[in-house]
Amino acid sequence: MIHALWAMISDDLPALQIAMPLLAATLCIIVRRRWAAWAVAMFVAWGAVANAAVILHRVLTTGTISYAEGGWPVPWGIELRIDLLNALVLLVVTGVCAIVLLAAPRSLAAEVPEEKHYLFYTVYLLCMTGLAGMTVTGDAFNIFVFLEISSLSAYALISQGSTRRALTSAFQYLVMGTIGGTFILLGIGMLYMTTGTLNIVDLGNRLAEVGPNRTVLVALAFITVGAGIKLALFPLHIWLPNAYTYAPAVVTAFIAATATKVAYYVLVRFVYSIFRVDLAFEVHRLDAVLLPIAIAAMFAGSLVAIYQDDIKRMLAYSSVAQIGYMVLGLSLANEHGLTGGLVHVFNHALMKCGLFLVLAAVLLRTGSTRIEAFAGLGRRMPLTFAAFVVGGLSLIGVPLTVGFVSKWYLVLGALDAGLWPVALLILLSSLLAVVYVWRVVEVGYFTPPPAGAEAVTEAPFSVLLPMWLLIGGTVVFGVFTSLSVGVASAAARMLIGGAS
Amino acid sequence: MLDLVHLVLFTFLAVIAVAVIRLKDLFAAVMLMGIFSFLSACLFTVMDAVDVAFTEASVGAGISTILMLATLALTDSEEHPEHNRFKLLPLLAVVFTGGALLYATFDMPLYGDPSAPIHQYVAPHYLEFTGADIGVPNIVTAVLASYRGYDTWGETTVILTAGVGVLLLLGGHAVVERFRRRRSAGDEDGE
Amino acid sequence: MIEWGLYNYWVVIFLMMTGLYVVISRGNLIKKIIGLNIFQVSVIMFYISMGKVKGGTAPILEEGVRVYSNPLPHVLMLTAIVVGVATSAVALALVVRIKEAYGTIEEDEIRVIEGEEEST
Amino acid sequence: MTSHVILRVLLKLLIPLIMLFALYVQFHGDFGPGGGFQAGVIFGAGMILYALIFGLDRAREVFPPRLLEVLVATGVLIYGGVGVAAIFFNGNFLEYSVLSHDPVHGQHLGIMLVELGVGLTVASVMTTIFFQFAGRGRTDD
Numbered sequence: 001m002i003h004a005l006w007a008m009i010s011d012d013l014p015a016l017q018i019a020m021p022l023l024a025a026t027l028c029i030i031v032r033r034r035w036a037a038w039a040v041a042m043f044v045a046w047g048a049v050a051n052a053a054v055i056l057h058r059v060l061t062t063g064t065i066s067y068a069e070g071g072w073p074v075p076w077g078i079e080l081r082i083d084l085l086n087a088l089v090l091l092v093v094t095g096v097c098a099i100v101l102l103a104a105p106r107s108l109a110a111e112v113p114e115e116k117h118y119l120f121y122t123v124y125l126l127c128m129t130g131l132a133g134m135t136v137t138g139d140a141f142n143i144f145v146f147l148e149i150s151s152l153s154a155y156a157l158i159s160q161g162s163t164r165r166a167l168t169s170a171f172q173y174l175v176m177g178t179i180g181g182t183f184i185l186l187g188i189g190m191l192y193m194t195t196g197t198l199n200i201v202d203l204g205n206r207l208a209e210v211g212p213n214r215t216v217l218v219a220l221a222f223i224t225v226g227a228g229i230k231l232a233l234f235p236l237h238i239w240l241p242n243a244y245t246y247a248p249a250v251v252t253a254f255i256a257a258t259a260t261k262v263a264y265y266v267l268v269r270f271v272y273s274i275f276r277v278d279l280a281f282e283v284h285r286l287d288a289v290l291l292p293i294a295i296a297a298m299f300a301g302s303l304v305a306i307y308q309d310d311i312k313r314m315l316a317y318s319s320v321a322q323i324g325y326m327v328l329g330l331s332l333a334n335e336h337g338l339t340g341g342l343v344h345v346f347n348h349a350l351m352k353c354g355l356f357l358v359l360a361a362v363l364l365r366t367g368s369t370r371i372e373a374f375a376g377l378g379r380r381m382p383l384t385f386a387a388f389v390v391g392g393l394s395l396i397g398v399p400l401t402v403g404f405v406s407k408w409y410l411v412l413g414a415l416d417a418g419l420w421p422v423a424l425l426i427l428l429s430s431l432l433a434v435v436y437v438w439r440v441v442e443v444g445y446f447t448p449p450p451a452g453a454e455a456v457t458e459a460p461f462s463v464l465l466p467m468w469l470l471i472g473g474t475v476v477f478g479v480f481t482s483l484s485v486g487v488a489s490a491a492a493r494m495l496i497g498g499a500s
Numbered sequence: 501m502l503d504l505v506h507l508v509l510f511t512f513l514a515v516i517a518v519a520v521i522r523l524k525d526l527f528a529a530v531m532l533m534g535i536f537s538f539l540s541a542c543l544f545t546v547m548d549a550v551d552v553a554f555t556e557a558s559v560g561a562g563i564s565t566i567l568m569l570a571t572l573a574l575t576d577s578e579e580h581p582e583h584n585r586f587k588l589l590p591l592l593a594v595v596f597t598g599g600a601l602l603y604a605t606f607d608m609p610l611y612g613d614p615s616a617p618i619h620q621y622v623a624p625h626y627l628e629f630t631g632a633d634i635g636v637p638n639i640v641t642a643v644l645a646s647y648r649g650y651d652t653w654g655e656t657t658v659i660l661t662a663g664v665g666v667l668l669l670l671g672g673h674a675v676v677e678r679f680r681r682r683r684s685a686g687d688e689d690g691e
Numbered sequence: 692m693i694e695w696g697l698y699n700y701w702v703v704i705f706l707m708m709t710g711l712y713v714v715i716s717r718g719n720l721i722k723k724i725i726g727l728n729i730f731q732v733s734v735i736m737f738y739i740s741m742g743k744v745k746g747g748t749a750p751i752l753e754e755g756v757r758v759y760s761n762p763l764p765h766v767l768m769l770t771a772i773v774v775g776v777a778t779s780a781v782a783l784a785l786v787v788r789i790k791e792a793y794g795t796i797e798e799d800e801i802r803v804i805e806g807e808e809e810s811t
Numbered sequence: 812m813t814s815h816v817i818l819r820v821l822l823k824l825l826i827p828l829i830m831l832f833a834l835y836v837q838f839h840g841d842f843g844p845g846g847g848f849q850a851g852v853i854f855g856a857g858m859i860l861y862a863l864i865f866g867l868d869r870a871r872e873v874f875p876p877r878l879l880e881v882l883v884a885t886g887v888l889i890y891g892g893v894g895v896a897a898i899f900f901n902g903n904f905l906e907y908s909v910l911s912h913d914p915v916h917g918q919h920l921g922i923m924l925v926e927l928g929v930g931l932t933v934a935s936v937m938t939t940i941f942f943q944f945a946g947r948g949r950t951d952d
Contacts, residue, residue, distance in 0.1 A: 008898065008899065008901065009898060012898050012903065012904060015894070015898070015903065015904035016898075016904075019891055019894060019895060019904060022653075022657060022887070022891060023887075023888060023891045023892075023895070025660075026660070026884035026885075026887045026888045026891075027884070027888075029664070029880055029881070029883065029884040030881055030884050030885075067903070067904075068903055069649070069650035069903065069904055069905055070646060070647065070648075070649050070650060070903060070904070070905040070906050070907070071902055071903040071905075071906035071908065071909075072646075072647050075621075075622050076622060076625055076626070076647055077647050077648070077650075078648055078650045078651060112679075113672065113676055113678070113679035114679075115672055116668060116671070116672060116676075119664055119667055119668045119671070120668065122664050123661065123664055123665060123668060126657065126660070126661050126664070129657070130657075130661075133654065139651075141651065141767055141770075142650065142651055142654065145651055145654035145655060145658070145770055145774075146654055148658050148774045148777070148778070149654060149657050149658055149661055152658060152661045152662060152665060152777060152778065152781055153661050153665065155665065155781055155785070156661070156664070156665035156668050156669065156781060159668070159669055159785060159788070160668060164789075164792035164793065165805060165808075167785055167788050167789045167792055168789060168793075168801055168805070170785055171720065171782065171785045171786070171789060174778070174781065174782050174785065175714060175723055175727065175782075178727055178731075178778050178782075179711070179714065179727075179730075181774075182730060182731060182734055185734055185771065186601075186734055186737070189734070189737060189738055189741070190604060190608075192618060192741075192764075193608060193609070193616070193617070193618060193741050194607075194617060195617055195621075196616075196617040196618040196619075196620055196621035196622055196623070197621055197622055198622075206621075213607040214603055214604055214606050214607040215604045215605075215607040215608055216607075217604075218600050218601065218603060218604030219604070221600060222600075503695075506695075510702045513702075513706055514702065514705060514706065514709075517705075517706050517709035517710065517729055518709060520709075520713060520722075520725060520726075520729065521709065521712065521713055521716075521717075526719070526721055526722065529721075529722065529725055530721075530725065533725050533728055533729065536728075536729060536732065537728075537732060540732050540735070540736060543736065543739075544735075544736075544739055547739050547740065547742070547743045547760070548742075548743060548744075548747055548748060548749045548750070548759075548760035549739045549742065549749070549760070549764075549765045549768070550749045550751075550844040551765055551769060551844045551845070551846070551849075552735070552739060552765050552768050552769060552772070553844075554844045554845060554849050555769055555772050555773075555848060555849055555852075556732070556735070556772055558849055558852040558853060558856070559772055559773075559775075559776045559852055560728070560732060560772070560775075560776075562852065562856055563776060563852055563855065563856065563937055564728065564775075564776055564779055566856075566859060566941065567779065567780055567783050567940065567941070567944060568721070568724075568725075568779075568783065570783075570941065570944040570945060571721065571783040571786055571787055571944065572721065574787050574790065574944070574947055575721065575786060575787065575790040575796050576790075576795075576796055579717070579719040579722055579797075580718075580719070580797050580800075587716055590712060590715040590716035591712065591716070593715060594708045594711050594712045594715070595708075597708060597711065598704055598705070598707070598708040601704045601707070601708075602701065602704060605697050605700045605701065605704070606697070608697065608700060608741075609741075610695070610696050610697065611695040611696060611697070611698075611699040611700070611740060611743065612695065612743050612744060612745035613745070614744050614745060614747075614758070616741070618741060618742070618761055618763070618764070619744055619761055622763065623761045623762065623763045626762055626763065627750065627759055627762070630752065631752060632915075633914075633915070633918070634915065634918040634919075634922070635915040635918065635919065636841045636842075636918070636919070636922065637751055637752040637753070637841065637842050638750075638751045638752075638840065638841055638842060638843060638844070639750040639751065639752065639759070639762040640750055640751075640762050640765050640766055640769075640844075641840050641841055641846050641922065641926075642922075643762055643763060643766045644766045644769060644846065645846070645921075645922040645925055645926060646905075646907060646918055646921065646922060648766055649894075649905045649907075649921075649925060650904070650905055651766075651767075651770055652770070652890075652925070652929065653887075653890050653891065653894065653905070653925075654770075655769070655770045655773045655774070655848075655929075656886065656887055656890055656928065656929050656932050656933075657887060658770075658773055658774055658777045659773060659777055659932055659933055659936050660883055660884070660886075660887050660932055660936065661777065662776075662777035662778075662780045662781055662936065662940070663780075663883050663932075663935075663936035663939050663940060664883070665780075665781045665784070666780055666781060666784045666939070666940045666943050666944075667880070667939065667943065669781070669784040669785060669787075669788055670784050670787065670788070670943040670944065670946075670947050671943060749844075751842075751843065751844075769848065773848065780940050783944070784940075784943070784944070787944070787947055
């Protein structure tokens with residue numbers, strides 16, 4: 001019976017990856033009860049992780065998977081196409097979604113009325129579906145459709161923060177995000193106009209035949225700017241600090257680790273699979289634009305982070321800097337550099353999601369995420385605070401953490417490109433991270449809690465577990481790099497080679 | 501004849517778009533936006549996109565306008581003009597973006613040119629095989645629901661997301677108030 | 692017969708940019724949404740323009756008709772219209788909540804209120 | 812809403828016609844312009860009109876918000892259900908051809924069902940959104 005079922009669906013896993021969470025989201029509305037909705041979400045989220053793992057395994061063993069939605073062959077129908085690059089991103093998105101869900105009921109109860117939790121889980125699953133949908137699809141317009149699903153649900157999730165500033169942050173994100181999405185739509189329109197197709201592989205091949213022209217150049221510009229807004233590339237990042245600061249804690253943990261990563265994936269996909277290295281970098285010199293911007297982002301994000309008193313906002317600015325590293329990897333356009341950028345998608349998701357869950361725990365116990373709330377936490381919430389320290393070390397890029405791995409490959413990439421000043425700047429910007437992480441560590445271990453402060457206890461297990469799963473991951477994957485770096489470097493080789 | 505209609509519609513659309521910038525009265529601006537949508541729908545008909553025209557007329561001129569009016573009833577219907585100082589940066593940004601798009605047009609196929617790439621590849625397949633594959637005369641329906649049915653499922657999900665999003669934002673007013681009170685009674689730094 | 696050539700695109704670009712200008716230059720939140728709408732509808736016009744074939748008719752199969760306009764941009768834009776109205780609905784709901792929480796829907800006034808909140 | 816007698820009487824006659832037109836658009840989409848989305852919007856507009864004329868309370872009695880919520884979900888569920896059903900008939904996701912012995916007939920069936928799902932979701936979402944906006948202005952809720 002089980003075997004028969006498996007034989008039936010085993011070829012349809014790419015489609016089920018999207019279909020199951022989406023159907024589960026609608027089920028959450030129907031069941032309505034808070035715990036039932038959570039159970040449905042948990043079940044399907046962990047199922048999605050398993051599915052993504054099977055897909056990654058299959059891609060590693062048998063190569064790129066192509067799935068024709070509706071049974072219509074390419075280019076007439078929509079294709080799902082999963083290679084090493086999106087298999088990795090898919091695992092990140094589903095994994096983060098499932099792990100954060102563990103902490104959701106406890107953390108949400110403090111911020112969102114219980115009667116609304118079922119709607120919250122619905123939108124949460126929709127957001128995950130949107131992000132996963134953007135990741136697996138092989139069709140340029142389909143990326144736009146799922147981009148809008150994920151964006152709309154992200155706006156709704158962010159607006160659920162407990163202060164009124166969540167509303168204005170969500171609105172600001174909505175306006176910028178819609179402009180970004182529409183820019184991407186315009187860019188896709190221009191590509192379609194010059195080639196007549198929407199399938200990504202087909203687009204790449206036909207674009208190579210057409211060669212450079214003015215419409216293609218502007219399409220590249222619009223897609224870069226549109227994706228730049230969605231991935232919060234400096235100076236288009238202004239929506240991000242507010243959105244991360246005022247969203248509910250679990251939403252920040254989820255969005256910070258997934259939404260910008262998938263936007264980065266989209267940019268990589270367009271640049272390397274559609275425009276491809278010769279058009280994007282040799283003809284149109286995209287690197288001349290992106291490289292300075294990425295370096296500016298690394299420094300601007302870290303510098304501003306140092307002066308923040310709200311730790312949530314501090315980590316948000318740190319994300320701006322980390323996105324700079326990823327884009328740096330993209331714009332180096334060599335194998336080591338791109339490996340560094342791609343592996344940082346995985347690594348940064350681990351550490352940022354873990355760190356934001358630390359903040360969720362602190363918020364739950366002290367009612368604030370401002371730096372004063374951290375006074376004496378090293379003793380009062382030892383496990384939580386230790387997680388912050390490990391995550392912070394990873395942000396800095398200390399050896400044996402994942403942060404080191406990414407920076408190692410970025411430095412190698414910069415040296416390969418003959419840009420040793422860039423390598424130096426990578427190291428220099430890490431020092432800035434030391435400053436802002438140390439500020440918190442100092443307060444946590446060396447500032448005594450204010451006299452008469454309420455007793456604070458260790459965070460509940462349901463928050464500690466996902467937190468340490470992720471923070472533990474930053475050490476495990478910092479030591480055993482074969483999986484993450486292996487997949488990322490193979491993906492980078494494939495992308496630079498021009499095949500997809 | 502159709503070209504004349506095309507020209508007149510374009511003129512009206514341009515006038516309306518500029519008027520929206522200037523208008524202080526939000527009620528009038530919303531009505532103009534409804535008219536903008538309706539005129540666009542007419543333009544889509546001229547360009548043979550009857551399904552799109554139908555949708556734009558019912559959504560843009562209908563539902564959107566109703567929602568805008570409902571929002572105006574709950575908020576302000578006047579823009580505060582003192583906030584509209586002239587700012588140079590937005591104008592520069594728009595001129596630059598528009599310039600880039602203008603630059604792009606010079607390698608685009610001319611309007612209506614049957615030899616444009618999009619009329620040579622993929623689309624002819626739909627025109628040729630829809631009859632045999634699907635047996636539905638309206639090719640737009642066939643492509644929408646079958647060839648690109650996955651997109652349309654995504655589109656339906658977008659609508660679902662909007663509905664649930666609005667429920668999250670506006671639903672259960674009393675529930676939210678109770679939650680606020682309970683929270684601020686529990687801890688002082690509630691909000 | 693008017694030869695549209697590229698003029699058609701130019702008018703559409705003008706409309707697009709007018710919408711974008713309203714979004715980024717006006718401080719009133721509802722005005723911003725109206726601007727977004729105009730921007731999105733103009734992008735739809737851009738797609739529909741490229742689908743037109745001279746002398747063609749609407750892509751509904753009929754006896755005796757040889758030339759049809761391209762149906763694919765129409766299909767894509769049906770989706771885009773839906774995305775537009777969905778975004779508007781969520782944006783308007785946010786505006787209603789912002790009005791309730793701040794008492795205003797002008798960006799500048801909201802910024803002043805938030806500035807005071809931070810300094811206390 | 813006690814005045815406007817003429818309006819109310821006229822609209823009472825008009826609303827069934829609007830609903831009928833929505834159904835026509837829903838099921839005639841294969842042949843002419845129209846389909847699930849447009850039909851859903853028209854149907855939603857009919858319900859909104861009802862709420863405008865007879866008041867929100869009565870409209871909520873006719874279309875309870877909870878029912879609308881379930882209908883919103885059902886539409887997407889039908890669409891996805893057709894897709895998953897195709898998998899169980901040994902096809903790909905959303906491959907309607909396998910739903911019947913004759914591929915073209917399967918396509919007809921699939922398109923009709925998914926359009927129904929689209930119409931259902933769109934109509935109920937439009938109504939839900941309007942109810943939420945209209946209900947917001949009042950103190951009780």
